Amino acid sequence: MTSTWTIEERSFRLKDAKSYEGLFTLGSGNLHVRGSLEEHLDGCPQDVIVPPGDTERHVEHTVKWGAYVPGIYGRHPLLRRQIVNLPFFLDLAPHAGDEKLDMQSSTVKRYRRALDMRTATLTRSLEWRTKTGAVIAVRFERFVSAARPALCVQRLTLTSDRAVDVRVLGGIDARVTTLNADLFSSVTPGRAGHGGVTCAVRTNLGDDVFMQTSLDAPGAALKHTAAGRCARAEARLRLAPGVPAVVEKRTAVTTSRDQAPASPARVLADAAELSYDDLHAEHAAVWAGRWSDADVVIEGDAWSQRSLRASLYHLMRSLPRGDNRVAICAKGYAGELYQGLFFWDTEMFMLPFFLYTQPAAARALVDFRVQSLPGAQRTAARYKYAGARYAWTSDDKGDECCGPWVFKDHQVHVTADVAYALAHYARATGDQRYLEGPAARVLVETARYWMSRMDTRSGDKRPHLLGVMGPDEFTPMTSNNSYTNRLVRFALELAARHGAAAGAAAAERRAWARTAPALPIPRSADGGLVLQCEEFDGMAEMDINAEWKNRSIMFCWQVPQERMFRSKCMKQADVIMLMTLFPGEFTRAEKLRAWKHYLPYTTHDSSLSFGTHCIMAAHLGLEDEAWEFWRKAAGLDLEVKRRAPAEGIHIAAAGNAWQAAVLGFAGVATAMQSDVLSLTPRLPAGWKRLAFPLVWKGTPVSIEIARRRVSVTNRGRTSLKARICGRLRTIAPGATAAQAL
Amino acid sequence: MTSTWTIEERSFRLKDAKSYEGLFTLGSGNLHVRGSLEEHLDGCPQDVIVPPGDTERHVEHTVKWGAYVPGIYGRHPLLRRQIVNLPFFLDLAPHAGDEKLDMQSSTVKRYRRALDMRTATLTRSLEWRTKTGAVIAVRFERFVSAARPALCVQRLTLTSDRAVDVRVLGGIDARVTTLNADLFSSVTPGRAGHGGVTCAVRTNLGDDVFMQTSLDAPGAALKHTAAGRCARAEARLRLAPGVPAVVEKRTAVTTSRDQAPASPARVLADAAELSYDDLHAEHAAVWAGRWSDADVVIEGDAWSQRSLRASLYHLMRSLPRGDNRVAICAKGYAGELYQGLFFWDTEMFMLPFFLYTQPAAARALVDFRVQSLPGAQRTAARYKYAGARYAWTSDDKGDECCGPWVFKDHQVHVTADVAYALAHYARATGDQRYLEGPAARVLVETARYWMSRMDTRSGDKRPHLLGVMGPDEFTPMTSNNSYTNRLVRFALELAARHGAAAGAAAAERRAWARTAPALPIPRSADGGLVLQCEEFDGMAEMDINAEWKNRSIMFCWQVPQERMFRSKCMKQADVIMLMTLFPGEFTRAEKLRAWKHYLPYTTHDSSLSFGTHCIMAAHLGLEDEAWEFWRKAAGLDLEVKRRAPAEGIHIAAAGNAWQAAVLGFAGVATAMQSDVLSLTPRLPAGWKRLAFPLVWKGTPVSIEIARRRVSVTNRGRTSLKARICGRLRTIAPGATAAQAL
Structure with a gap:
């Protein structure tokens, strides 16, 4: 049985793809990115432009990239201020020879995608049978760091049953529009030191967004190019039979409206010494605190x-x-x-x-x-x-x-x-x-x-x-x-x-x-x-x-x-x-x-x-x-x-x-x-227990409601008055007031 | 005192120009054209395009050409069906040497423009003192023929106080937009036989409009060109001192929706034998009938x-x-x-x-x-x-x-x-x-x-x-x-x-x-x-x-x-x-x-x-x-x-x-x-007499209201009942029933 911490997709269906993109959105409060496929789907351009007068034209996107920083707006031709869909930075596309992993055309088994809500981490695993007969276990992981809100971290693990040459393409792709309009006044892809690629965009309202991504794979040959509206990174590596190969991608996104301005290079450099697991651990710790509160x-x-x-x-x-x-x-x-x-x-x-x-x-x-x-x-x-x-x-x-x-x-x-x-x-x-x-x-x-x-x-x-x-x-x-x-x-x-x-x-x-x-x-x-x-x-x-x-x-x-x-x-x-x-x-x-x-x-x-x-x-x-x-x-x-x-x-x-x-x-x-904490539970018939924390005027409280009993625990430092099912109780710090239902 | 049949403009004021264009519109029911200046004004482009998204941009036209055929529509990017502003065909611009008559920059005296409503004829006369010192009396006349609803006829008479070489430029100018959008899917200017020029446009909803214009001036050298969105005709002539020179322009406009399809060439050919005065006479006769009715x-x-x-x-x-x-x-x-x-x-x-x-x-x-x-x-x-x-x-x-x-x-x-x-x-x-x-x-x-x-x-x-x-x-x-x-x-x-x-x-x-x-x-x-x-x-x-x-x-x-x-x-x-x-x-x-x-x-x-x-x-x-x-x-x-x-x-x-x-x-x-013709006059204090014809259920009637007397004359062939100030009368054909007020 799937954990109640997990939202799972068990098989890939094209018509659900856009919904899962929304549902699997990750974000740090500062940087948000929809749950799009790392390798994208062919034939689904994301830079469609519909001129404002063309009211007859309806564009139904099969999938829809979305990367947003709150406060980064553009002027949409049909609207006023409009949040800007930023360049796509999740791409991490494995190729075996000339064959690209593709959820529509590739032979894929054991597909599973899951959002672990406890750690705000999205993973996808599948078995890819290439046209040359290799069976490659593919596992994607990603999170937008709650500890470093400008950083998105991705990991791709490939394990083949035989030796295969693979290329993994990542980078930053600014071929995107927002509600079918281009809200960028400039797009500048580039190469950074240490093999990274960058992309700077300016919105048509004058905000700047700076992105930098690094692709890293032990033993891989790296190549970087910038052309048009894309900055591309490529890692070439040879999979040995049964030996997992790991490709990591880290992307930092900073903007001209940041309260503590930093370059994306700085964000990446600050994390450089930390492994994927280190970064994930600090991220998960923040989320653990949030869940503990809520x-x-x-x-x-x-x-x-x-x-x-x-x-x-x-x-x-x-x-x-x-x-x-x-x-x-x-x-x-x-x-x-x-x-x-x-x-x-x-x-x-x-x-x-x-x-x-x-x-x-x-x-x-x-x-x-x-x-x-x-x-x-x-x-x-x-x-x-x-x-x-x-x-x-x-x-x-x-x-x-x-x-x-x-x-x-x-x-x-x-x-x-x-x-x-x-x-x-x-x-x-x-x-x-x-x-x-x-x-x-x-x-x-x-x-x-x-x-x-x-x-x-x-x-x-x-x-x-x-x-x-x-x-x-x-x-x-x-x-x-x-x-x-x-x-x-x-x-x-x-x-x-x-x-x-x-x-x-x-x-x-x-x-x-x-x-x-x-x-x-x-x-x-x-x-x-x-x-x-x-x-x-x-x-x-x-x-x-x-x-x-x-x-x-x-x-x-x-x-x-x-x-x-x-x-x-x-x-x-x-x-x-x-x-x-x-x-x-x-x-x-x-x-x-x-x-x-x-x-x-x-x-x-x-x-x-x-x-x-x-x-x-x-x-x-x-x-x-x-x-x-x-x-x-x-x-x-x-x-x-x-x-x-x-x-x-x-x-x-x-x-x-x-x-x-x-x-x-x-x-x-x-x-x-009510001036005092007051509760009168009415649990649905099927619920055995409902328990949650609250902060009541500064006092942390734990509430537990079972079928026949409700209790309020004062986790604060001062005594708390509470009205439980109409009965007023005073609860000392650390104490629990319980009452039968 | 100006006739009550006439609306007159006594001096040219730029800020009134657009209003007079509307007020001086001529039309045959089939073809309508705003009262624009034949020689136009510099710096007033008529082909402004505002992209639909550009909501901030406001275009205030100083003057606005307008030529319309009821039923000829296009698709405006911001609207649905929209009447199309057709190519401008009124231009008839006198030049003395390199100097063009221009209401803003030329020295002009004795300006008068008048719409004679009785004959639906617009005339403009002025005295143009050229930079070389010549004084040229300029008189424009135009009407859209009520007798030939596809035909617009113009006449320009120039009388100089000394010998001057003049050029008069006319033609068809399709550099026009409708509500700041281009509603043409194609524009084809061309040259016709006998020195005419043509312009065919297709609206973006598929209607075709065919225009042909001929410029004619006795003794003038004629030249015709077609380029871009303009078909131009030019007449060169030498004005002798005190001798009026006449340039005539005739334009026919037919469309693909005409009930009796005809080419504009046919419309022009049908009128070829008739002089300006002939054409004006038949036009004025139609209007005389209308006024007699109404x-x-x-x-x-x-x-x-x-x-x-x-x-x-x-x-x-x-x-x-x-x-x-x-x-x-x-x-x-x-x-x-x-x-x-x-x-x-x-x-x-x-x-x-x-x-x-x-x-x-x-x-x-x-x-x-x-x-x-x-x-x-x-x-x-x-x-x-x-x-x-x-x-x-x-x-x-x-x-x-x-x-x-x-x-x-x-x-x-x-x-x-x-x-x-x-x-x-x-x-x-x-x-x-x-x-x-x-x-x-x-x-x-x-x-x-x-x-x-x-x-x-x-x-x-x-x-x-x-x-x-x-x-x-x-x-x-x-x-x-x-x-x-x-x-x-x-x-x-x-x-x-x-x-x-x-x-x-x-x-x-x-x-x-x-x-x-x-x-x-x-x-x-x-x-x-x-x-x-x-x-x-x-x-x-x-x-x-x-x-x-x-x-x-x-x-x-x-x-x-x-x-x-x-x-x-x-x-x-x-x-x-x-x-x-x-x-x-x-x-x-x-x-x-x-x-x-x-x-x-x-x-x-x-x-x-x-x-x-x-x-x-x-x-x-x-x-x-x-x-x-x-x-x-x-x-x-x-x-x-x-x-x-x-x-x-x-x-x-x-x-x-x-x-x-x-x-x-x-x-x-x-x-x-009321089943019977009934009237109860209440004349304004300043009116001495109010008289008008009516047709009451097929019977033509003349009504005369003076300050102390009202009369109803039966101009039909059957007797008419009428209630005059509450009194029911029977009026024999040809008879008048009068009543004191």
Whole structure:
């Protein structure tokens, strides 16, 4: 049985190749590279260019290289700022005589590719029967060093059953484009000392990326060339029967935006004395620490265990550590869709995982919004509003890069989500000074935006937020979206409380405090149903089941937007999301009514929907529903055959899966919901044990939930209060409080 | 004093040049050419190409050539079907030695350019003092022959005060682009026999356009060359002191889509025996007939007289006569904006003028929708609806070419407007069989669309039209827009009445008849205010005057769309338009209330707004307001300094101006509103007399309105009933019924 630490591919299928490339992405936070085949596939050019006017031309890539450094952007002709797909540096292609190893045309047996999530290492092994009859055992290994975030290390081991002359070609290949456009203004391949090759590219926005790679094989003849957009290295060696031959490739990638500038040659030189195994050991040690901080153990359900680890693996891989100039992009730096840019995903879906497992690392994510405040101010001004309005699709400068106006203009809740996240950071870490320090200006400026964004109506003095798209993107322009309004209430109250620190006068703060509760949270006439927005119940009735017959294709691809926009159909949790964030403000009856009312209209076209529904179902004790949504939330990117990870990782859904396990099944209340650590577990029937670490306001805690017993261990130095299944306990340092279920 | 038949330019100003190009457009319905200078201006290239991705690059053309043949389309990289700007064939550039006449650098006096609308002839005269001291009187004349719609005729007369050698360069210049893109797949300049030059272009959609031009000057030496994208002709002649020398240029343009294919050589040959004056005489005779059918005489107000004639001139010029494969495009074939395609403008704003003045010519406009029904069926199917849905921006095939989804998807009323227009044609001409002949299938198919487009709401059995943009384009997605719903009611009732002719079963027709009155026309709680849509009064309050300080810039350029879309601001008449179409269905109090309610929110950013407001104000007896809106409606495209006609003619507004005069001030009820000719004049204070012809159900009528007397003369062969100021009269053929006012 495969370890629950491993994601495995047992046979190579061309149509799954692109999905595995996404799923097998490796990364150090600083440098990310998709899980492409070292020897590539013939006939799959990666430098396709589609002129912007050529709207009829659709390019379906069989495989898609992807190498990304967060913060390295170019200008795409159809978009604004776009993360750049950097030159491909993984190539390591064995040739026996004139025959190249090729997954399509070669005779290959015993294929296995596996991502070891514990050590963030990708390996591939296969048996290659060459045309001359030799049987060569081939093993590839690679990792992007967590200890040296600019370094990627690869090893190829070849063992032949007879003597064979082989050539292994590696190097750097800049024949790549980003979303079918060339974003480089210059490409300079070259040769380095000691047999290395280099490639420098400048993006069309002026950033420089420097790459250097070295190919090394004991006893091999090395050759290096640079031509066109390629720098090539070649190792020629003779395999002796039964004797493993090893080729190692190391690539360093540095950029003009690095905080500690270094040449790639320096990065390689620093590692020169260390063997592959040495480098791997220091890399694995970093990952061991991460898993120790964050792993969620699920016993009795290998599928859930592996799936959730895949989510945590990608979350921890994606985080640009120690760099608050960027956050985690929507595809987790495993693809170039969504421009490699930043959405509310970070605040509402990814941040909690980091906050409660690696709070120091989480700080960069909230600081990202603080440092990009000027961009949010520019965005507000562009719309003629006061203050700061965070962009729906934010670049690293905080400027709006969203194309379609309907999202850009109307999906305004992100600005309140940012305030919520700043408060969440402060409460979860216990660092309340944060809100009166760096974050205060964000609170003040966003409150000013909200005040200028509100409207009045004829014959009505109350404030209203009109022309709003809530989280549900199928209802584009509505009045008083309850999710948005509740978050804005929160943001105004927060700014009223802490805004003095950024110079907001008392009168202004009083206005915020007065306005917040006046913002309507619309309800049905009988008061029992929280309305998504004022219009929702007057929208066109729609029988989702009748309209959505082919469930293998998303709802939104089957029903024209024109119809969706006026109909009762929802892309994702909206009122349900509101209720999971503010569970104490709604009765169980209200939650159940909202659940029953909205679920038949919800298509979950958004990957952000499943996890939130899982949390609410667990909370309501709807066991079957919770389980059903868990399966969809947790397994999303492992759906290789459905091509789910082909364009990258649904990284917000990954964060949501962690929330489903910890906030849903373990029933942990967030620091926004409870001052003391509080949990009320509701394990799925098949789970024997759920165990995970948390950091609660600075105190590390271990939580163990078995079928009949829950225990909380205080691993910190001060005593901890915890409410376990409603019972308040005080736990001394080192002690465990247990309780029967 | 300048004749009210003439639009005059008294001095050349560079910044007005592009506006005059639009305003001075000549055309035969088949061939249209903007009023560009024969000798062009240096430094104003017309072949600028902006690559589609280059969104930052803005090209402001000082002057803009434009030659268009309705139905000749290309594929623009950023759009779908786009009318093609054809090669420039007007050039006729006098040179004295090496000096070229140039409006910027030459010494020019006594400049005058004038469009004689009566004969559709453009002349320009000036005195050119050359650098060598000669004073040359230059006179250009041109017309596009109404008698030979493929022929443009030009004449240049030069009279020098001393002997000068001059060269005159003419030809065909294909160095042109359309909206900064090259839509030609091939350009072939050449030389023809008898000293002519030719240019054949193929559009990138495969249409061929053949051009041939001949330059002729008695006693001149002629030279012809073809190179690159130019075919050039040159005439060298010696001017004797005081003796006028004449250069004539004739250009024929034929295309692969002509209904009666002919080569341009044939067109030229057919006219070869005729002098310029002969050709002009036959051309002027056609125009004399048109004016006799349609001229509206306004005495006592030269400004109004000239302005209205400018509207009628462009309407009559724009109509592609006898060709129902195209209609009148949004810029009246005087520019390439709006893609040279077709909107509701035709049905609701232009058609009435033709219906009541040249009903036979009007037939092509309604037939256009009948013949393009298959495109409307494709459009419905694309949205997954039954029947036929006319495109918001229709090409000649009836397919949707609108880019922005918000208009394309939601502004559905055009489909009902088409049904209204078909009925209008039938009622105005008395040709009731039309609706049970060619038009029946349109009625049936559009009714089917409407039935499938309607929704129900929870707890409500009534049909609703949701997600609708009415005529007011500032409220994008609303429920039960009253204009739309009323028109749809009309369309359903019409289909119920006539649909059997196209095979609609009785049950289906009964369903239409039952559904029509159930469609809501929303009203305020007290019933007295017709609501634009259900949402309008809940939209954000907006003080238009406070927001719109700089009235020289349109409102929509000063307030972000994001705000407009949720606010009480209106681009144009919506409820008011409804009430002018169905005046008998609303009380005077309801009309006044709607007027007072909506006007403060109306910015009239749409040129379609003024005329409709003028009609309603006249109808309500709001004299000052009627006059104010008349000034804006009638004078729009004469606002050269505001650049109004720079990109083409507001041709729907031109049609609306005619309606303002005839339906507004003369108070004529349309055949949709009254079975008998009915009029209730309300002349503006300054007008002494308003006189115009009409054709009422086949009977030609002359109407004369003086300050104290109105008379109707029956110019037909059967007796006519007419209701004059409420009094029903029967008028014998040849007789006049007069009534004191």
